[in-house]
Amino acid sequence: MIKEERFELIRGELAKKGIVDGDELAAFLAVSRATIRRDLDSLEEKGLLKRTHGGAQAVDSEDELPFHSKLSAYMHEKRAIGIAAAAMVKEGAVIGCTGGTTVMSVVKALKGKPITVVTNAINVAMELAPCESAQVIVTGGALRARSYELVGHIADRTLGEFHLDIALLGVDGIDIERGLSTYTIAEAHAAALYMSQAERVWVVADHSKAGKVAPALIAPLSRVHCLITDPGLDPAIRSQLEAAGLEVSIAEM
Amino acid sequence: MIKEERFELIRGELAKKGIVDGDELAAFLAVSRATIRRDLDSLEEKGLLKRTHGGAQAVDSEDELPFHSKLSAYMHEKRAIGIAAAAMVKEGAVIGCTGGTTVMSVVKALKGKPITVVTNAINVAMELAPCESAQVIVTGGALRARSYELVGHIADRTLGEFHLDIALLGVDGIDIERGLSTYTIAEAHAAALYMSQAERVWVVADHSKAGKVAPALIAPLSRVHCLITDPGLDPAIRSQLEAAGLEVSIAEM
DNA sequence: TTATAAACGATCAAATACGATCAATAAAGA
DNA sequence: TCTTTATTGATCGTATTTGATCGTTTATAA
Structure with missing residues (x-):
């Protein structure tokens, strides 16, 4: 094992866990703490x-x-949500991922886990490309301008060929009445398709999305099994969501 | 085992693992560490x-x-090739693009042109994502580890749905006898499929690829219409290629 | 606050890899 | 065939990396 190899493994652990412990690394890489x-x-x-x-x-x-830093809102929250959601994923799971920055946070935290990822977002695929542990399936389709999502009949058909353990959705709105929603019809359509193919549906979103309704409706909350969000979530909204049968998971920050 | 053979195998290991160990290579290639x-x-x-x-x-x-730029192989040449090849593309053309760094150079130079790009390389798609002038179709498929190419039946099926004006191929070897070749079977298969769907076949490669034969054969030179390369091409090889019916285009540098 | 345990930086010896050199071998040309 | 050239493997001294051992600093809890 050469130095650069260790560097890569350390970076991998870091991307996966966010923080690493010297002793753990020493044991994992079979070198001394000094090294x-x-x-x-x-x-x-x-x-x-x-x-x-x-x-x-x-x-x-x-x-x-x-x-890009200033453009991304709730960066810290999204990072925490990503680590929390990734920790809930079991090894070997088949996960369908939409696009979106929050989903990307989860994917970053998933690096190094032996899982299968099915996605229509090429930035998700790019993130996992250097990673040998994960099997990545890209749906294909037409690339939406200024986005990184693939849509159209090619994407739909490919998605229909897979059974997912988890559908991991990033949304722009979560509302008791209107359910999940997003800004474009194409994204909403893709999200609905992920849901129909999945055993369980997880939604990741920072607390600012709670109570919001975006133009394109995806599905009612009854179809969602779990919401992973940050501690900023309004307790009242949380109660409402849990009363509606949602398992609400709050990421530690 | 000759030197060039070892070079190819080393590059193969490197492409696969990212990092190689001297001792492992010595054992793998059955030569001394000095070599x-x-x-x-x-x-x-x-x-x-x-x-x-x-x-x-x-x-x-x-x-x-x-x-990092200085470390990238033949980077200056590849940029020139990219600009030259992009200049040859007419507006509205439908272009199929494989992966590879040379093809990426062309894609970078194609930014802003009103064209349609069909590709199985997600880095190509990422490059064109911010670009509104180009329509981008991604084939989908399984992502090859440490590469950015999508392969498998999903990729094949999607490619079969398109008619291409130009197949733009990046290869690792161009040889009079053996034709086009690359490092992996999956890439070779994808390249052959692009060729079968295209009206015209263009190959982009820096001059170091001329006369080389990589492990996985793609197709004979008779199937290629045009080679775009840099001024470093050996004149003798150029004559041979032109005698074989290839149109050889030398990029200005 | 003070005590304790852990981690830190600095240093040194051992292990390892390096570059340079030379002899042996293989390939190419006269 | 003989000579020339290129390539390989081995050897040497040098440089780098590693693990262990100091005393010192930092975090945690009583």
Whole structure:
């Protein structure tokens, strides 16, 4: 095992867990703690992580994309949601992923897990491309301008060929009355299709989406099994959602 | 086993794993470590990998970061080829694109043109995603680890639904006798499929690919209409290719 | 606040890989 | 065939990396 190999594995663990422990890394990579410290120093110098006492933590992805950072709202919340949702995924699961920034957070946290991902979002696929542990299926279809989602009959047909354990949906609105919604018809159609193919439906969204209704309706809340969101969720809305039968999971931050 | 054969195998391992270990390579290729070191030195000089202590790692073909640019193999040539090939594309054309760094250069140069692109490479799709002028169709399929290409029956079926004006192929070998070749069977299969759907077949490759034969054969040269390469092409090989009926286009640099 | 345990940085010895050199072998040409 | 050239494997001293051991600093809890 050469140094660069360790670097890659450390980065993988970091992307998966967000924070890593020096002792765990030393055991995992079968090297001494001194070496781990040196490795973490090197990686920090490259700006790929931030040292902490006892280990290291991932740099916020906003640092990775300096010019996009301000555009992305609730960055910190989405990151926490991603880690929480990823922790709920069992090994070997088949997961269908829509596009959207919150889903991307989950996918980043899923790196390194042995799972199968079916997606119509090419940015999701790009994220998992370097990862050998996950099998990735892309639906194909026409690429929506200025988005990263594939739509049309090719996407629909491919999606129909898979059975999913989990449909992982990012939405723009969650409302007691109107259910799930998003901004475009094409995305709503794709989301509905994921739902119909899946055993369980998970929705990931930061708390700002709760109580909102976007133009394109996807499905009522009765079709959703689990919502993973951040601690900012209004307790009143949470009660309503849970009364409607939703399992609400709050990510730790 | 001759030197070039080892080079190909090393590149194959590198493409597969991203990082290779000197000892493993020595055992795998049944040569001494001294030879491996010399091989890695040669390959680094060509910009095909980056030496490290104990082995080597793949150059990051994705990152166009300035300080990585020098490491990318024949980067200057590929840019010139991309511009030249893009200039030959008429508005409204339907182009099928394989993966590979040279094809990516062409795609970058095609930005802004009103065309339709059909591709099984998600990095090609990502490149064109922000672009509103081009219509992009992604074939779908299983994502190959450490590559960005989609393969399998889904990709094949989708490709079969399109008629292409131009098949734009990036290859790893162009040989008078053996024709076009690449490193993996899956890529070769995809390339052959593009050819069968296309009116005209263009091959883009830097001059180092001329005279080379990679493990997986795609098709004989008689099926190719045009080769776009850089001025480094050996005149003798150029004559042979032209004698074989190929239109050889040399990019200005 | 103080005590304790853990992690840190600095340093050194051992292991490993490196580059340079040379002899042996294989391939190409006179 | 003999010579020339290129390539390989082995050897040497050097440089890098690693693991262990110090004393010191930092986090946690009593």
